[in-house]
Amino acid sequence: MIKVAVFGANGRMGKVLCEASLSADYAQLSAALVRKSNALIGQQVGIFLGHRDTELIFTDESLLSCDVDVAIDFTLPEGMKVHLAHAVQQKVPMVIGTTGLSSDEMQILEEAAQHIPIVFSRNYSVGINLLENLVQVAAKTLSDDIDIEIFEAHHRHKIDAPSGTALMIGEAIAKAKGWEHADVAKFDRSHDDIEKSQQEIGYSVMRGGDIVGEHTAYFAAEGERLELTHKASSRMTFAKGAVRAAAWVKGKPNGLYTMQDVLDLR
Template sequence: MNRIGVFGANGRMGLALLEAVTNNKNSQLTGAYVRASSPLLGMAVKQLNSAVAEELTFSDEAEINNIDILIDFTLPAGMRAHLKTAVAHKIPMVIGSTGLNKDDMHALQQAATQIPIVFARNYSVGVNVLLNLVQTAATKLGEDVDIEIFEAHHRHKIDAPSGTALAIGEAIADAKGWQHDNVARFQRHQDEQAKSQNEIGYSVLRGGDIVGEHTAYFATSGERLELTHKASSRMTFALGAIRAAGWLKNKPAGLYDMQDVLDLK
C-alpha cells in the first residue's frame, strides 16, 4: 500500500488527484498539502471532495510525514519549493508541473541524483502512445512534409504552448534528428516567406472549460495525416499519475518519464 501525499491539494488538478488516490486500492491518501498562508489549513478535505476520508485535513506543505510518494502538479514556483522538501525527506516524487524553464529542469535533474522522480508533461496513457505514433509518422513520411502542432485548453491555463504540445514537438524533432529549440516556430505574423519544411509550427487556443486537445499535423502534397488526442476529464491525468506513483516505489534515484512507466521505450 503506497502512502501518498498531494501538493496543491485544493487546485483543480489537486482535487482530482485526491479522488484518484482515494479510489485506488493500492494507495492510501495520507497528505493533502496547501500553502502555509491558505485559509484551508486544518479544514476537513471532505468539505471540498466528498470522496476523501472524513478524518483527513488540509495541512502545511512543509509538514511532511507518513508519506511514501509525493505528487506535485503545481506551478513552477511551487514545484521548486516542493522538490527541496522531497529531497530533504528522501521521498520519491511524481511531477506533472508544466511551464518549467531550463533552471527548473536543471533542479529536477539534480534532485534526481538523490531521489527517484517521474516527470511528465502529460500523464495520460493515450498521450504517451501518441508520442510514439508521431515519431513513426515523422520518420516514415519522408522529408517532403509540413509539420504543425495545435493545442486547445481552458481559459485558465497559463503556459502556452502546453507542455504536452512541446513534448509532441520534441518527440518529432528527436525522430527527425533535429534540435527542437532550433526548429520550433511559435509565431509567423511578421514572416514574409513560405513555411520551411525543416520546422515545427505551434498554434494555441484558450477558451471555456476545454480539458485538453492536441493534434499533430503531417501535410504533404495530396494528403494530410492528423494524429489527435482529446481529454474529457482531468481524472485521466490523475489516474496516470497514480499509476506512475505505483511504478516509482522502490526505484533507484533517477529521472524517469511516463514512457518508462508504460514500457514504451
C-alpha cells in the first residue's frame, strides 16, 4: 500500500487524483494539500469529494506534517515549483503532470531529480503513451514525401497551446525522423505565402466546451492518409495513470523518469 499526497487537491484535476488514490486497491490518500490561505484547510476531504470512505482533512502544501511515500502534482507551473522545493526538502518522490513548462522550469525539474526520484509526463494515459510509440513507427516506416500534421482539442479552460501532449507527440515524430523539433515545428501559417514543407510538423488547436482531450497525428501522402488518434472521455484516465506511476516510483533511485519508463515502453 502506497501513501499518496495530492497537491492542489481542490482543483479540477486534483479532485480526480484524490478519487483515483482513494479507489486504487494499492494506494491510500494520506494527504490532500492546498494553499495555506485556502478556507478548506481543516475540513474533511470526504465531504468535499462526496466520498465517505475517508476522514482525512485538507492540510497546507508544506508537506511538513505529512507521512507520505509519493506526492502527485498537476498544478500550474508557479505552484509546481513551490511544491517541488517542499518535496526536495522533505525527500518525498514526486509524480508531476504540470504542462506548459518553460526551459528554465524544466531545468529546475532536472536539478530536483538529482535529489529525489521524479516521474514527469505531459500525459499519464496509457493509450497516449502507446500512441507516442506508434507515431514513431509510422514516421520511420513511411516515405519522406508525406505531410505531417498534429491536431489537438481541449476544454475552454486549458491555458497552454499546443498542449503538452501534442508537443510530446511531435517531438517523438521529430526524433524518429532525425529532425530537431524546434527547427520543424510550425505553429502559425497565417502570414505564409509558400506551400507547406514536407520537413515540418504543423500544429492546430481547438479550445471549447468540456473536451477532456483529443489528439490526432496525420501522415498524408498522395493517394492515402494515415490518422492515429487518441480521445480521452474522462480525467480519471490520467489520474489512474498518475497513481500507477506513484506506485512505480516509490523506492526508485534519484532521477527523472517518464511514463514510458513506468510502462516499460522504451
